[in-house]
Amino acid sequence: MGQSQMFARPAVLVVEDEPLLRMMAVDLVEDAGFEAIEAANADEAIKILECRSDIRVVFTDIDMPGSMDGLLLAAAVRDRWPPIEIILTSGHVHISEVEVPLGGVFFSKPYDHSALTQTLQSMATIEGH
Amino acid sequence: MAVRGVRRGLESTVTSERDDDTRRLEALALYEIMDTPPEPEFDDIVLLASELCQTPVAMVSLLETERQWFKARIGFDLPETPISQSVCAHALKSTGLLIIPDLTADPRTSENRLVTEPPHIRFYAGAPLIAPDGVTIGTLCVIDSQVRPEGLSLTQKKSLLALARQVVVLLEMRRNSSRKDDLFRRQKRISSEVRAIAASSIAAQEAGGIGTFDIDVATGRMKISAEGCRIFRLPVQDEYPANIIYDFILAEDRHLPSADKTRAEGTALLEAEYRISTPSEGVRWIARRASFHHDSDGRPVRMVGTLQDITEQRAAQARMQAMIELGDVLRDMEDVQQAAFDAAELMARALGASRAGFGMVDPVAETVLMHRDWRAPGVDTLEGLHHFRDYGSFIEDLRRGETVLIGDVTTDPRTRDHCQTLLDIGIRVLVNVPIFDKGQFNLVVFVHYDEPHDWKQREIDFVRSVGDRLQAGIGRLLAEQDQDILNRELSHRLKNTLSIVQAIATQTLRAVPDRGPIESFEKRLQALSSAHDVLIHRNWTGAAISDLVTDTLDRIGMLERAQISGPAIFIGPKATQSVMLLLHELATNAVKYGGLSNGSGKVRVSWDVAGSVDQVQLTFTWKESGGPPVTEPTQRGFGSRLIRMGLLGTGNVDIRYEATGIEVVMRASLSHLQEAG
Numbered sequence: 001m002g003q004s005q006m007f008a009r010p011a012v013l014v015v016e017d018e019p020l021l022r023m024m025a026v027d028l029v030e031d032a033g034f035e036a037i038e039a040a041n042a043d044e045a046i047k048i049l050e051c052r053s054d055i056r057v058v059f060t061d062i063d064m065p066g067s068m069d070g071l072l073l074a075a076a077v078r079d080r081w082p083p084i085e086i087i088l089t090s091g092h093v094h095i096s097e098v099e100v101p102l103g104g105v106f107f108s109k110p111y112d113h114s115a116l117t118q119t120l121q122s123m124a125t126i127e128g129h
Numbered sequence: 130m131a132v133r134g135v136r137r138g139l140e141s142t143v144t145s146e147r148d149d150d151t152r153r154l155e156a157l158a159l160y161e162i163m164d165t166p167p168e169p170e171f172d173d174i175v176l177l178a179s180e181l182c183q184t185p186v187a188m189v190s191l192l193e194t195e196r197q198w199f200k201a202r203i204g205f206d207l208p209e210t211p212i213s214q215s216v217c218a219h220a221l222k223s224t225g226l227l228i229i230p231d232l233t234a235d236p237r238t239s240e241n242r243l244v245t246e247p248p249h250i251r252f253y254a255g256a257p258l259i260a261p262d263g264v265t266i267g268t269l270c271v272i273d274s275q276v277r278p279e280g281l282s283l284t285q286k287k288s289l290l291a292l293a294r295q296v297v298v299l300l301e302m303r304r305n306s307s308r309k310d311d312l313f314r315r316q317k318r319i320s321s322e323v324r325a326i327a328a329s330s331i332a333a334q335e336a337g338g339i340g341t342f343d344i345d346v347a348t349g350r351m352k353i354s355a356e357g358c359r360i361f362r363l364p365v366q367d368e369y370p371a372n373i374i375y376d377f378i379l380a381e382d383r384h385l386p387s388a389d390k391t392r393a394e395g396t397a398l399l400e401a402e403y404r405i406s407t408p409s410e411g412v413r414w415i416a417r418r419a420s421f422h423h424d425s426d427g428r429p430v431r432m433v434g435t436l437q438d439i440t441e442q443r444a445a446q447a448r449m450q451a452m453i454e455l456g457d458v459l460r461d462m463e464d465v466q467q468a469a470f471d472a473a474e475l476m477a478r479a480l481g482a483s484r485a486g487f488g489m490v491d492p493v494a495e496t497v498l499m500h501r502d503w504r505a506p507g508v509d510t511l512e513g514l515h516h517f518r519d520y521g522s523f524i525e526d527l528r529r530g531e532t533v534l535i536g537d538v539t540t541d542p543r544t545r546d547h548c549q550t551l552l553d554i555g556i557r558v559l560v561n562v563p564i565f566d567k568g569q570f571n572l573v574v575f576v577h578y579d580e581p582h583d584w585k586q587r588e589i590d591f592v593r594s595v596g597d598r599l600q601a602g603i604g605r606l607l608a609e610q611d612q613d614i615l616n617r618e619l620s621h622r623l624k625n626t627l628s629i630v631q632a633i634a635t636q637t638l639r640a641v642p643d644r645g646p647i648e649s650f651e652k653r654l655q656a657l658s659s660a661h662d663v664l665i666h667r668n669w670t671g672a673a674i675s676d677l678v679t680d681t682l683d684r685i686g687m688l689e690r691a692q693i694s695g696p697a698i699f700i701g702p703k704a705t706q707s708v709m710l711l712l713h714e715l716a717t718n719a720v721k722y723g724g725l726s727n728g729s730g731k732v733r734v735s736w737d738v739a740g741s742v743d744q745v746q747l748t749f750t751w752k753e754s755g756g757p758p759v760t761e762p763t764q765r766g767f768g769s770r771l772i773r774m775g776l777l778g779t780g781n782v783d784i785r786y787e788a789t790g791i792e793v794v795m796r797a798s799l800s801h802l803q804e805a806g
Contacts, residue, residue: 018628020629020636021632023636024631024632024635027635091620091623091627091628092621092624108658108662109624109625109628109658110624110627110628110631110651110654110655111628111655112651112684113648113651114648
């Protein structure tokens, strides 16, 4: 709205169906210096992506109810918004069983906050160049 | 201290061990058994042992000083191995079974080349062969290429011990009968009673279905015993032309018997097995053993030998073989449909059937969808949907879980009214084995013959036994699949719960300015979660210590600064979780204050086992070096308290604050560490 693009913090879309976990993820994203945008499922995330162009990173849980899980969402993001970075997380699947989309990063739940923060920051830096 | 005590104990037993060696070698020499050719009685025992214990390998292993030699073996290529590679050697000291569920985890065998290199043996069970005077001369052992945490069942243990006693009985019998042979030969040379003895011997042979023959090479005339005539289905008379057997031998086996030329040259096969066709009993298998008698110039003049109808033995062997292969199929199966097809094929081959396969059953519609089937040449497939009621009423028996065996569809009351439908699709004889999943009849395995078949009781037993084992095996597979899904679901829920705990803690402690404790907490949760990952990957059976150490140091990015060494040892699921937390604390401390807190320090992690068979102790050492000088902390936090609790939470921890770095030595009983719960 009134704010200048120059000072806007990069935006991270947090997609997580479990409210407590979403709350924690949002805090983490904000503490890392980003604007956090929340979505409770993949359909909501797609709607947000369709009307916002400032999202740099999608940070999504894999196991979610609804028509799309996190992997399908990641595939859609890779397909429709190729520049957006993808971070996947799950308590269900192991990294060896996940087909992480090109350039995507996977964190097993419960995830390491400092490692995730570093990943977010390096993604935003690379994006900035 | 414990280690030194054990070594001293070993030394004191050296003398008596040497005595045992001598007595064992003497006993083996008396049996005159070493390096003798295979004998069927011993081969049968290893076949039975392997079948009973469901292992690919079974052996009668006899131990000399430098080698173990196998009198009989199945599934193992080498006729002998050096004693250094012998697992059996460990079984000699005991009068009971030695069972090692995981050879890689047992300090006695983890370095054995048969374990570390191909054939990569994993499971061993051996029953000692104890001679009547109490000397153990070797073992009857079974070996698997897969770890078997469950070991052997009580029945298998009892059977293996019983078979081991049987081996000794055979060795004794063999020794006695070879003495008799000597006597017999000497008598033959000096006595006029030769004929009588020979006659009685022939009578004994005939009782056992063995015929004798004596061919005059020059004339081609064959003297043949009455049993010999019966074996070839010839009218009993003293003499026939030797080549008469060519009248009924199968074309593809014609090269196997002797002929005029090969007899004259003395090149005929001395042992041959060939098939003849008989008018009333179909194809029969004949075993013929012979030797040549030569004249003073060394030319063959007579070919004499024995004949035996081995059709039943071959069928029995085929069934036994099928049972053994079925064991493999059931053990290795990952897919119910493949296992059902393989089992059906095994049954069909062993029984000489014309078609076999399986179908998925719809018990409500009473239909069966036949999948691809195994067929003898020229037999049509039954793939596709069939209605049970089109073929008779035997579905009633299948529903009750009974194996259906219809000897002749034209006479059996369950099918005779529908027999033409069955005959049209090439079914004269029918076997159906129902398989149930969660109480529901949903799969049927079948075997068909297109010709009448004269069922022997042994064949019927075989079919039922295959059916029972297939039912049990598939049932087990389905249960395992359910368990696997359940494990994954539990893992998912637990990890989600851990994440929520993490979220609550983060939120609750958000206002606390010191982030240290919350970070420690978060990392401990992750260590616990990692332990869970390692465990779920091994189906909750336990974890290798090296995996836990590597995982921990990798998680903190310090793997390249660690030197990790120790034997491959697995610990149980309960210990895995506590050891993982412990390792996490050690690693965290090292990064914060110790050897890993600067750019150059290192950590050495090592473990080893020592002690007697039933009291093996694991010693685990964490030694840091090159870090800043360390001092004993004045306050004890959660981390150092956890470390002091040790591997099993019961202490036995030595912590030394050396100038060069901290050294932590922990000890615990290996068997406690390996407990499942």
